[in-house]
Amino acid sequence: MAKQNLYKPFEIEFKQQERFPPSVKSNNFFELIYIVDGTGVQYVNKNKFNYRKGNLFLLTPHDQYSFDILTATRFFFLRFTKFYLETKKGKDKEAVQQVAYIIKNASHRPGCILKNKADKPFIASLIENILQEQTNQQIYFGKITEQIVDTIITVVARNIALKLPKNVKESTGEPVLEILHYIQENIFEPKMLKAENLSKHLGISLSYLGRYFKKQTGETLQDYILNYKVRMIEIRLLNSDMRINEIAHELNFTDESHLNRIFKKLKGMNPSEYRKKNALPGNTFIA
Known part of the structure; x- marks a missing residue:
């Protein structure tokens, strides 16, 4: 194309x-x-x-x-x-x-x-x-x-x-915004999201990276990555006809049950229930 x-x-x-x-x-x-x-x-x-x-x-x-x-x-x-x-x-x-x-x-x-x-x-x-x-x-x-x-x-x-981590403001330093951008660009590549690779890519020491990110965003790196994946799951549940096992594969969860367990822990219901409850009228998707 x-x-x-x-x-x-x-x-x-x-x-x-x-x-x-x-x-x-x-x-x-x-x-x-x-x-x-x-x-x-x-x-x-x-x-x-x-x-x-x-x-x-x-x-x-x-x-x-x-x-x-x-x-x-x-x-x-x-x-x-x-x-x-x-x-x-x-x-x-x-x-x-x-x-x-x-x-x-x-x-x-x-x-x-x-x-x-x-x-x-x-x-x-x-x-x-x-x-x-x-x-x-x-x-x-x-x-x-x-x-x-x-x-x-x-x-x-x-x-x-408004959708960035709660502590990120207009005045937040450039490095943390670069970290967020890097995570989002590589969200489908688990190896690229390892702290060692983030540290190397950004030129920040591994020991300082986690403390810096938590101070700037109010979340740990792993919590941000997981919460970001859950937001992506929500988007796919409401705006696509992807099956839940397809979403699990795309976002590198171990399997569908792993995705279901994480999603229910953070959202209070399993993905099928969430899709049924929140899908827009006229959107009929297969769970």
Whole structure:
């Protein structure tokens, strides 16, 4: 499958479609897709999500996705590279880099990215302002558009940060965010998640790594990895038709019973019960 590339720092596009191109897309850049109007189903990797007006999706590099449009949909696309924020200059460069690291920690999070209720009308207003600037094209419209784009990305980062470990704040140091990114990138590779490999990759001594991570996040490394896997199980239970033994194999549990035991300990019910209780109407999945 051919990758789509981006040759500008960022790119915006408004498009109304009654049918989404049938091919599965995959990018070498980040892409925010906002639903201005319309309904349908978003497919990303092995998950699906019923979309509607006001949903905002973040697709990370190499995600494979498509849309099944049920009613004519107006899309807003914002595409940007991982270097867009990292290369910005100015006195707020350190804060900007923090946002970039948080954005890169968005791996494996399908569905609407807006978790903070107050941000939903805020995002709608920002996107409407971009549309006005692009339509009117008055003096400085390009600079104003760029500033609005930066604000949208920062709001997205805030919503991602809501799902990070409880002690991780905007001011949290770069090394711990790099650890989180490394774990998420290698979650399917148990050998890569061993403390020895983490220590070597990050240039942090093995004896200091565990203490540092616990101090910065409020969780041990092993607890974070396990909790992250459970969040991934939840996503697959609610947004895919994967069987539980397939999920166990994908996430490197010993077997289905091992996954069931861990999931019930942390969530208070087994995966089949969780899927039945929480699945969206119209989603019928096999346990």
